[in-house]
Amino acid sequence: MTVYDLTLAELRAKLDKREISAVEVTKTYLDRIAATNPALNTFITICNETALAEAQAADQAIAAGKAQALTGLPIAAKDIFNTAGLRTTCASRILDNYVSPYDATAIARIKEQKAVIVGKLNMDEFAMGSSNENSAFGPARNPWNQDLVPGGSSGGSAASVAARQAVASLGTDTGGSIRQPAAHCSVVGLKPTYGRVSRYGVIAYASSLDQVGPVTRDVRDCALMLQAIAGYDPADSTSVNTPVADYQSNLTGDLKGLKIGLPKEYFVEGLDDDVRKAVELAADKYRELGAEIIEVSLPHTSYAVACYYLIATAEASSNLARYDGVRYGLRAENTENLVDMYMQTRAAGFGSEVKRRIMLGTYALSSGYYDAYYLKAQKVRTLIRQDFLNAFESVDALLTPVAPTPAFALGEKVNDPLQMYLSDIYTIPVNLAGTCAMSLPCGFSTDERPIGLQLIGKPFDEATLLRTAHAYEQATDWHKKQANI
Amino acid sequence: MKITRTEVEHVSRLARLALSTEELDSLTGEMDAILGYVEQLATLDTEGIVPTAHAVPMENAFRPDEAKDGFTPEQALSNAPDAAESAFRVRRVIE
Numbered sequence: 001m002t003v004y005d006l007t008l009a010e011l012r013a014k015l016d017k018r019e020i021s022a023v024e025v026t027k028t029y030l031d032r033i034a035a036t037n038p039a040l041n042t043f044i045t046i047c048n049e050t051a052l053a054e055a056q057a058a059d060q061a062i063a064a065g066k067a068q069a070l071t072g073l074p075i076a077a078k079d080i081f082n083t084a085g086l087r088t089t090c091a092s093r094i095l096d097n098y099v100s101p102y103d104a105t106a107i108a109r110i111k112e113q114k115a116v117i118v119g120k121l122n123m124d125e126f127a128m129g130s131s132n133e134n135s136a137f138g139p140a141r142n143p144w145n146q147d148l149v150p151g152g153s154s155g156g157s158a159a160s161v162a163a164r165q166a167v168a169s170l171g172t173d174t175g176g177s178i179r180q181p182a183a184h185c186s187v188v189g190l191k192p193t194y195g196r197v198s199r200y201g202v203i204a205y206a207s208s209l210d211q212v213g214p215v216t217r218d219v220r221d222c223a224l225m226l227q228a229i230a231g232y233d234p235a236d237s238t239s240v241n242t243p244v245a246d247y248q249s250n251l252t253g254d255l256k257g258l259k260i261g262l263p264k265e266y267f268v269e270g271l272d273d274d275v276r277k278a279v280e281l282a283a284d285k286y287r288e289l290g291a292e293i294i295e296v297s298l299p300h301t302s303y304a305v306a307c308y309y310l311i312a313t314a315e316a317s318s319n320l321a322r323y324d325g326v327r328y329g330l331r332a333e334n335t336e337n338l339v340d341m342y343m344q345t346r347a348a349g350f351g352s353e354v355k356r357r358i359m360l361g362t363y364a365l366s367s368g369y370y371d372a373y374y375l376k377a378q379k380v381r382t383l384i385r386q387d388f389l390n391a392f393e394s395v396d397a398l399l400t401p402v403a404p405t406p407a408f409a410l411g412e413k414v415n416d417p418l419q420m421y422l423s424d425i426y427t428i429p430v431n432l433a434g435t436c437a438m439s440l441p442c443g444f445s446t447d448e449r450p451i452g453l454q455l456i457g458k459p460f461d462e463a464t465l466l467r468t469a470h471a472y473e474q475a476t477d478w479h480k481k482q483a484n485i
Numbered sequence: 486m487k488i489t490r491t492e493v494e495h496v497s498r499l500a501r502l503a504l505s506t507e508e509l510d511s512l513t514g515e516m517d518a519i520l521g522y523v524e525q526l527a528t529l530d531t532e533g534i535v536p537t538a539h540a541v542p543m544e545n546a547f548r549p550d551e552a553k554d555g556f557t558p559e560q561a562l563s564n565a566p567d568a569a570e571s572a573f574r575v576r577r578v579i580e
Binding site: 102237324331350376417431 | 488498499500503508516518519522523526536539540541543546548560564573
């Protein structure tokens with residue numbers, strides 16, 4: 001067992017007992033990143049110098065008896081988080097040279113605990129994608145099989161934790177961007193309820209759907225990470241001022257009386273056989289553990305992808321209007337006038353998927369089409385959200401697949417945007433409903449590709465969600481399997 | 486056809502996004518396919534349904550109107566492609 005094989009909670013104990021120093025841990029991880037990043041391309045920026053300085057500060061805090069949950073632990077962040085003094089690209093050419101003047105709140109919170117930021121992670125450009133292939137810095141690869149995508153958009157966040165390049169990472173999830181890559185890389189990923197974690201300083205994609213969350217080796221680590229970042233932030237007016245539970249103390253293993261729903265619309269044609277079997281076995285395991293499994297219906301499921309691709313692109317077209325070459329980022333040279341400068345800057349700076357979504361969103365919001373597309377999608381969103389609220393009248397959580405198939409091959413879906421969009425069919429409805437959900441390892445396909453289980457919880461009830469996930473994890477060994485890299 | 490090449494060109498001007506001939510061609514086909522797919526929403530009866538702009542029911546979020554430290558001019562201009570004194574410099578807008 002080497003240092004980088006330990007979980008966050010295990011490393012915490014070793015640091016607190018002074019069996020190892022934060023500087024030693026950080027050096028081990030930086031060496032591991034240097035050795036494995038050329039193959040995996042999970043990092044856009046590696047923080048060799050600043051990480052060691054942060055580790056020294058962490059060792060001083062530990063020596064002074066001031067260690068907190070994340071003190072001295074090597075954590076990486078998706079390159080969508082503003083990080084003071086560090087390059088923040090959002091995997092786009094348009095922000096290639098952008099250095100953040102400030103920290104996102106989620107970053108500030110882990111820094112307050114003296115966590116060590118080891119680097120900024122690869123992703124789909126502006127978080128638009130399901131495979132990490134839309135990165136201006138090249139695709140990240142799946143540590144389980146480098147011919148496979150790691151998933152996206154937080155591909156680097158999931159792959160770096162699976163490859164043990166960081167003990168935990170931060171990602172964002174707009175339509176499945178934490179949960180789907182977590183499933184493809186056999187790690188734990190949580191999308192908290194919309195409003196649970198501040199989005200301040202997170203580069204915006206679709207503001208009514210985006211949410212920050214952790215990727216970790218196991219559920220306990222996930223609880224510790226959520227604890228650090230959850231809570232109201234006056235700088236994000238959409239963060240909600242509601243109490244944050246003590247997540248770790250909720251990991252009791254007790255599922256007595258818990259009711260889990262299986263939405264019948266999620267187990268239909270298009271679901272891979274291996275995925276179906278793994279998820280059904282997980283449901284059996286929950287029965288053994290004392291939970292009651294009930295079939296439920298989310299009748300508007302089949303409309304979710306269409307609804308999402310109108311709302312998300314509309315919001316994106318508005319959010320991405322800020323990249324105009326005036327205040328930061330790329331500016332096109334030799335242009336005719338100001339408007340031409342905007343148009344050429346955006347043409348040169350954005351990749352093809354970002355252009356596609358800006359165009360679709362602009363169209364959906366344009367005069368004459370607003371009611372038919374954007375407003376209609378917002379009404380359908382109400383129906384989808386109501387489906388979940390109705391289901392939660394009779395069950396405490398929902399159990400579903402994360403993705404219809406295990407990880408696909410690099411290049412397999414790049415020329416068919418619609419097929420790529422449909423790979424998020426089981427994760428998108430959760431963002432539209434605004435509730436919380438997580439992905440945890442639940443098996444492998446016959447050809448050794450990881451499979452993830454999705455648990456969906458009631459709004460702001462991450463405590464029950466984590467308890468439900470933890471009980472399954474305690475009863476299985478999937479989370480202990482490691483990618484051979 | 487849900488969308489024509491001429492409409493795609495118009496939308497590209499609205500989006501302030503210059504597109505090459507090849508991009509216009511491929512986007513016309515791709516947007517047409519995607520708009521064909523989202524057409525299924527029209528089959529749902531949403532009469533009387535209140536649109537959801539925001540998944541968590543919230544009223545306006547107010548805070549006290551207090552002055553706080555923000556960026557210094559140097560910080561605000563630190564990523565500027567072109568700056569002059571304490572301003573972002575762009576091309577002349579009025580000829």
